[in-house]
Amino acid sequence: MKNEINIGLLGFGVVGSGVAEILHRHQEDLSHKLGVPVKIKKVLVKDATKKRDTVLAQEIFTTDSDEVIEDPSIDLIVEVIGGTIEAKQAIEKALRAGKGVVTANKDVMAQFGHELLKLADEHKCDLFYEASVGGGIPLIRTLEDGLASDRIRALTGIVNGTTNFILTKMKHEKKTYEEALAEATELGFAEADPSADVDGMDAARKMTILASLAFSTEVRLEDVFVRGMKDIQNGDLALAEQFGFTVKMAGFAKKDDDGIEISVEPVFIQNSHPLASVNNEFNAVYVYGDTVGETMFYGPGAGSLPTATSVTGDIVAACRNLLLGVNGKRLHAPQHAYTVKEDKQIIGRYFHRISVKDEVGVLSKLASVYSNHGASLATVVQHEGDNNGGVDLIMITHSISRQQHLDIMNELHNTPAVNGVVSYYRVEGENR
Structure with missing residues (x-):
């Protein structure tokens, strides 16, 4: 029986520092829930000498990823580097070393999630990725566990906080697109380059991850139909309101006997639908199941601490598996063949x-x-x-x-x- 669990943290940006803050602040609660303390032993950064406002000791920071991944005393790797290639390589190396991984990386999971989950199965390791979708909303855990006995037919979601914030400001405060985007950037909801958000690719990656899990198949990012919010024209929001609709950048995934359809685009949503009242940076996903019927999951879709909360939730789940000796026991192989609908089948x-x-x-x-x-x-x-x-x-x-x-x-x-x-x-x- 382990008397503590040591974590190797890859990355110490907005999310990584948030994870460290939560682990430190809630250490007593975590120790009570798990029965052992959880400690960050090593942190990978670009500059180990940089002064940081953190409770972590300076000597645990390193610029050498091997020093983290190959440390035999480290039990779990948490990847919050961001980007794609470096993060994917680090996850692969950790899994091959027999270490469980927690990641918040939607880019990696949308493009390479299927092969990484297969690698985790081969090496009997956990790979958790709750924070890759929905910020602080426990969507993946809900689909994997809470709705595991149901058959999910469709998902409808607002899964990008930046575009939802912009549209909220445009509708309720009559701001222009440029004014709303500037405010989103100032508040930290939008990146300096917001193209992944406003062009729909961020939401497309998230819908790929959710649809793969909900339908137990290997949905590919390139099969998502994507339109960005730049197609919204002056007067469209007022017209939507006139006809009883609200404009939202939304993702849709549906599976039936003909196959799967998946899209991200600006849509007119009827004002009577719950998604129409989801405003500002909040996200929401509406799930249609055979037995549960219709359910909606709502919460903050971005930000340091909401995302870090999801990461920490995965850390707790991975730690429990380690302590129980059941890490890597959950298989991720797809159950169903992957068939994409043609345009003539999408109604x-x-x-x-x-x-x-x-x-x-x-x-x-x-x-x-x-x-x-x-x-x-x-x-x-x-x-x-x-x-x-x-x-x-x-x-x-x-x-x-x-x-x-x-x-x-x-x-x-x-x-x-x-x-x-x-x-x-x-x-x-x-x-x-």
């Missing part, structure tokens, strides 16, 4: 905002475009004119396939009476 409603020439017969011409592709319309509204002598027509379809939607867009772009498609959105909120 939804669509909102189309189209700028047209203000002339007789335009509406009938547009109606024929939709009719040509077998699409029926639930709503047709003429909106205000623009400065170029055109007017906006709003079309909301009944359920059509993504292929029908794309074909309609293509024909509209080539219709002389159409100045252009201003914007389009999936319409969500009904039980999918």
Whole structure:
């Protein structure tokens, strides 16, 4: 029986320092829950001589990763370096050394998670990654344990705090995109380069991880349909409100007998849906299960301490397994074959905002475009004119396939009476 558990910490940035703070502050509670103390023995950093505001002793900092990973007295590796290649190599090396790993790295887990989990199985090690999705929300543990007996059919989620903060400010405070992004950056919700957030790739990585786990298969990042929030045009948020919707950057994953569909894009969510009221930097994931029905998990999606709390939760789980001698006993092999739906199999409603020439017969011409592709319309509204002598027509379809939607867009772009498609959105909120 171990009388203490030693941790090797790779990285001491925002999350790493948060983990150290929580372990120090809650040491008495952790010792009570586990029966032994948990100590950080070595920390990998870029500059070991840098002065840091921390309770950790200066001598435990090192610039040599081998000094951490290969130390025989270290029981568990916690990877919070960030990035991809260096972090992946460190995780691989730790697993091959027979050491369990806790990581917060969504980039690594989205791109290489399947092979790393297989490696963990081969070397009988734990690999925990709760903090890679949802910040402080225990989503992965819920899917792995709490809903393990259920069959998950779909996930709908706001999984990026930066874009949700920006859209909240734009809607409720009437700020421009640029003003809202500047405030998000100032408050630390957005990086200096926010492209991964606003282009949708951060959310796509998280949805890849969640869908792989929920559907017990190997979802690939390159199969996620991604549209960024830069496609949101002036006036779209007001139009959404006029028709009873809220604009959200949201991720969707659904599995049925035809296969899996997974996307991240700005959507119109009905105001009656719980996700419509998730504001600021908060995240939420709506889960549809065969037996549990509909459940929603909500909480802070980013920040030092929320993310560090998830990391620490994984540390506790890994420590328990070590103390019980059951580390590496959970197998991660996918249960189901991976089949991706084609565009013609992906069904939804669509909102189309189209700028047209203000002339007789335009509406009938547009109606024929939709009719040509077998699409029926639930709503047709003429909106205000623009400065170029055109007017906006709003079309909301009944359920059509993504292929029908794309074909309609293509024909509209080539219709002389159409100045252009201003914007389009999936319409969500009904039980999918």
